[in-house]
Amino acid sequence: MSMGILGRLRRFWRDQAGNATVEFAITFPAIITIMLSGLELGFVSLQQSMLERAVDMTVRDIRLGTGTAPQHDDIRDMICNRSAFIPDCTSSLRLEMIQVDPRNWSDIPTVPDCTDKSEEVSPVRNFVNGQENELMVLRACAKIDPVFPTTGLGKNMVKDEYGQYALTATTVFVQEPR
Numbered sequence: 584m585s586m587g588i589l590g591r592l593r594r595f596w597r598d599q600a601g602n603a604t605v606e607f608a609i610t611f612p613a614i615i616t617i618m619l620s621g622l623e624l625g626f627v628s629l630q631q632s633m634l635e636r637a638v639d640m641t642v643r644d645i646r647l648g649t650g651t652a653p654q655h656d657d658i659r660d661m662i663c664n665r666s667a668f669i670p671d672c673t674s675s676l677r678l679e680m681i682q683v684d685p686r687n688w689s690d691i692p693t694v695p696d697c698t699d700k701s702e703e704v705s706p707v708r709n710f711v712n713g714q715e716n717e718l719m720v721l722r723a724c725a726k727i728d729p730v731f732p733t734t735g736l737g738k739n740m741v742k743d744e745y746g747q748y749a750l751t752a753t754t755v756f757v758q759e760p761r
Contacts, residue, residue: 620735627736630668630727631750637665638723638752646756655680662723669725675747679722683755695751697724697743722753 641661645653653661655678663672679696683689726747729737740748 616735619731619737623729623731623736626668626730627727627748627750630666630725631752633666633668634662634723634725634750635752637662638721638754640665642721642754642756658721666725669727669750672725675726677724679720679724681720681722683718683720685718691720691722695722695724695749697726697749697751716757718755718757720753720755722751724749724751726750 641658644661645658658680659673659676659678662678663669663676666672669675677695677697679691681691683691726743726745726749728747729740729742731737732742732746742748
């Protein structure tokens with residue numbers, strides 16, 4: 584009786600039928616995770632580059648548009664019109680414009696001021712239109728939902744309580760004389 588069971592176990596151990604299934608079951612989750620992480624990274628890179636490009640183009644318009652002083656909502660709308668791949672841009676984008684004295688330097692806050700859907704809406708933290716020849720720092724922060732929030736890169740990104748990650752773009756410019 585015991586030889587019959589041992590013989591069957593030896594035959595089962597030596598049998599190679601189903602090897603491809605075992606390899607597939609082991610490697611498939613890893614390959615799918617890498618593929619979805621690559622797609623997530625592509626979307627993050629695309630959104631980041633579009634945000635930076637939109638901020639740069641808007642700041643160029645501000646610098647060259649002498650005699651005008653666009654307000655927060657105007658600048659936000661100009662950035663949102665130029666950044667095509669940021670969903671719901673007008674409600675997810677937050678701007679900070681900080682006047683900096685280059686002769687008496689003080690650091691700007693290291694943590695960007697971003698919107699957070701889990702918190703109460705707060706007014707603009709710091710937005711000061713510069714006078715002529717003043718150094719200004721403009722920082723834009725957009726909150727984005729991950730495409731694959733439970734897999735790979737989307738799961739491991741730093742997110743707020745609402746499950747969104749922050750993209751920031753910072754630029755510095757001097758307000759042209761009027």
